[in-house]
Amino acid sequence: MNREQTAQRKPASDDARVLRSRGLLQDAILKLGQEGPVDGIAISDITQRAGVSRSTFYDHYTDKETLLADAIDRHALDAGVSLRTEGLDEGLPGQPPQFLVDYLQHIADHAQLYRNVLGAHGSAAVHARLARSIATILVEGIGLLGQHAPVESPVPAAVDAAALAGAILAVITYWLEQLPQTPTPDVAEWIWEIITRE
Template identity: 45%
Template sequence: MDPRIARTRSSLQQALLELARESPLETITVGDIAERAGVNRSSFYQHYSDKETLLADALDAAAEEAAAELPVLEELPDGPPAALVAYLAHVDANADLYRRALGEQGSAVVMARVRGTIETVVRDAVAGSGVPGFDDVPIDVVAAGITGSALGVIRAWVDRDPRPPVETATAWLWRMLLGPSGPAR
């Protein structure tokens, strides 16, 4: 991808995330996003057809960034990977946005994109690891199960009021991923 295109898309994604921390998503206009990103409205539409597609790309980018930091596992680590903690810190910083995106009134398009990205990350991580335990289960089923659990924990966490700290959510998610017979850490 042309570096200028990547830079513009990243600027638009960051602008949307920043604005969504300040105001409800429904009140943010394409003009607001373009202004914050330092581009004009026509530049926005050269890259995105609408705000929903931009949101899906922004949330995808966050998941992909965390995935890039995941280590290749030869055995089950003692605790959650730093990439998981970093991803949940991102979710925490954008909790209102995730609450809306993953909630019942959220966008089906955004939810499908987030689910698809996380499933791909999980599929690649499990397939590339040497950790036993899923040898007799098809990889797409493993990815769907882990993704469903992860998104369920994330949604339950961001819906809490008050929302527990990232460390608590990380412990909950790690425990769900390990299952009831996994070590409680």
């Protein structure tokens, strides 16, 4: 069995050397992702930029897609932003929640990276992971909202959430590529309108 056929991500570890190596690899692919299309990044580019060997790369990851998805996750967490259902337990707010505005601002602050990652020459793995994260949050939100105002629907919540997640990512990608001058609060309003539309 070759390395590409093994698990996508190697087991996590708190070992300082492991964390340092993963950090170097994640920093390297983020910098490369800011510079150009991510589908053109080779593993040798990543290891050279990180200053580690190819075998070190394979000690931690089996492919660059999973590395990039992990790096994007860490990048957002390091900035103190995340998507969550915070505030929905009181019912649906009339305006976009602050965590959504903050997350979109993080994307705007690193627009070229996200443009390269989510665009036509970007990463399917990152796109899929973001879609899953958004859909999970939406399912949780639909559940919380249903406690306040139950709505009968023939569409399962998970299906509805998956459709909305796709729409949200499409809005973000279009914003980055076609309307980059649009202020973040406006984009949050677009997304909130899509989510809350009857």
